[in-house]
Every structure is written in C-alpha cells, then in structure tokens.
Amino acid sequence: MNNEKALAEEVVSFSGTNPRNCMKCGKCSATCPTFEEMDLHPHEFVSYLASGRIEKLLQSKTIYKCLSCFACVERCPRGVEPSRLIEAVRDSVVGQKGADYLSPDRIPERLDPDLPQQAITAAFRKYKK
Template identity: 40%
Template sequence: MSVQISRGQVADAFVEKVESVSGQDLLACYQCGKCSAGCPMAKYMDILPNQMIRFAQLGLKDELLSSKAIWLCVSCQTCNTRCPKGVKIAEVFEAIRQVELRQRHDHLDFNALGEERLRGLPPIALIGAMRKFTS
C-alpha cells in the first residue's frame, strides 16, 4: 500500500537541507517501491532505496548515514527513470552524502588503508573514491 506523507507532518532542518541541495521534493514520494525493484545494488543494501527516501522524509539523518546503503548507491540513476512521481532519487542520495561530507566528516580514511594497499589500487578507483567519500 502506498503511503504519502504531508508537509505538515514533517518539519526538519535536515529535510529542508536535502531538498535544497538535491532540488527535489522529498515528500512527492508515495512509497510505491519501483526504485528499489530496479536498483542493481539493492541486494547489497541494508536499507532499500524507497526506505532511504522514507527515512529522509522523516529526517532520520543518523540512521541514513550509518547505513551501508547510502554509501553503496553508485548513482546509476536507474531509480530516477522508474519513479512515477519524478523524484530524482540518485540526486537525493548524493545530497545526503554531501550534507555529511561538507561538515568534513569523511566516510573513508585513506591513510588507514596503508601505503602498500594504496599503491596497488587503480588511480581511477582512488580518484572516484576520494570524490565520493571525502570532503
């Protein structure tokens, strides 16, 4: 069953920030689940994409940021093409990561990987990881 949340039910600075950074209306989502059904990373996620949108609607920032899912999203945009409400879900998840990273809360400590391991990684992977996981 689809359940839509109204704006009067949510008043949260985190919700406003995510909407402002992503340019998306979070509350447009009515939880149909089509984004999760098409997500190639869903089987690895601890929270499904539609559930992450619901968490975001409710301002559950800590729960989102401590999930594996928000960092596992590869921004493939499959979900964007499937959403009947026109929510750009990938942009919402990118905004949530950005809100955290802009506070200089890196998700990955490259120094902790060690020099030998770093040297063995392809430069393109390192650059991509730096852009996604660090401020």
C-alpha cells in the same frame, strides 16, 4: 524544530527534489542493481527524508553503495529521483570531512549538456578525505 528535522530539510532542499511526491510504490528499490548490498534501500531513503528523519541515513552503508546509475531516477513514476536524495545525504556526510576535490576555477567553460548536474556538484566533495 529539532536538529534532525532541520538537517533533513536542508539536505532535501540541497538535493533539488521533493520526497513528498513519493506514492510509496517501491519501484526505485525494485529497479536498483545494488539493492542487496544496501542496509537501507532507496525507497526507505525517500520515506525517511519525507518525514524529516536523517540520523539513520547518515550512518547507513547505502550512501557508499549507491552507484548513481540513475535507474531509479529514470523509472520513478513520481519524478522523485531517489538517487539525488542519496547523493545529498552522501554529500552532507563526506562534505564535512575535507577540502574540495574540484575547485570552481577548474570547471571547464563548456560542459557536456548531457552531464548530470549531480556529477559536477559531487566532484566538489566526494573523493577527498
């Protein structure tokens, strides 16, 4: 297996969602409020990762344009949750750059049960250079 495919698979497993459930309806992009700011769109992220391609995604502006508003997660008929895939790619880029923003001992004991798991994992790496 080549490196790109291996990395794509790792990022997909990290996302906790399966891009192969996608039926290519495009509803994620159709519903996305920042569609026009993106060079690669949510449906393209799903399609690229489903076929083991990630290089272009790592270079994409989209990972900084996604608002994590979860509209695509709410409305995807296949439960693919594209926003989590974008988040996973973003983590794999940003996560390599610096120290954690949030350290595990600072996670409050009781979490708001409605808080998306993504919000807490993202805080580990997202903001610090």
